[in-house]
Amino acid sequence: MDISLLQTFRSAAESGSISKAAQMLNYAQSNVTAKIKQLEAELQTPLFYRHNRGITLTPAGQTLLTYAEQVLRLLDEARKAVRDTDSPAGPLSVGSMETAAAVRLPAFLANYHRQYPNVDLILKTGPTEELIEAVLSYALEGAFVAGPVRHPELMQERVVEERLVMVTAASQTSTTSADLARTRAILVFRGGCTYRAVLKHWLLEEGIVPVKIMEFGNLDAILGCVAAGLGVSLLPESLAASKASAEGLIRIHAIPERHRTVETVFIYRKDAYYSPAFQAFVAAFKTHSF
Structure with missing residues (x-):
């Protein structure tokens, strides 16, 4: 089976x-149609x-797409493996939670x-x-x-344990974190954030229904709105403490011990090709003091 047929098929399937x-591949439209007909034949x-x-x-196309993606990925890995030298170089794509990145x-x-x-x-x-989905x-x-992340296709390396705290505007008078969550708007990241899940579980356990939940796309927006008194949020103490001491705009409040800690781990696929750049990256963070 011609690799170019699979590449054309995948592009057509992804674009619908x-x-x-044809635009994605810089082909004539008739060329794409001919390749798909050739593959179907x-x-x-x-x-x-x-x-x-x-x-x-x-249904047959959906089945083929799964195999086509695997074949094309393996071909790309083969090219990288042949080109790679012992010296780390080239592209390396990794992800991070915003709080860890900051x-x-x-x-x-x-x-x-x-x-x-x-x-x-x-x-x-x-x-x-x-x-996690992007790595998978x-x-x-x-x-x-x-x-922790438990998935049969993933490896994980422990990086650091974070302590979570509630953050409010610096002008917030002292009170319990439960009272703050009950009376203030809750500022959270979009769905899929672990801190948001911890906060939701804690509030359910306390029988607290937030007055409002407001979703934000990035960390700076949450911190800015907390400092302005719009609401409260749940964030790692390492981040909150640095902002509180450096800018004096937010105040830190303890939350119940049972909800206070969460691990940061580094995940990667078990079956992926590990380039010299990636191997050096993993070796470096294992010896780095976070």
């Missing part, structure tokens, strides 16, 4: 359109339903870059669930997430 697939089954909105995978990673990433300047490091931030789908080579 022959014309969009070779497999003796239709791979797409054609309709006025574009194309949709048939506090735990800057010094480590700076040291890694100084040691391996030929590595093109890409860091993507997001909530834990989103990052090979979109990221690894990620710093809240743990």
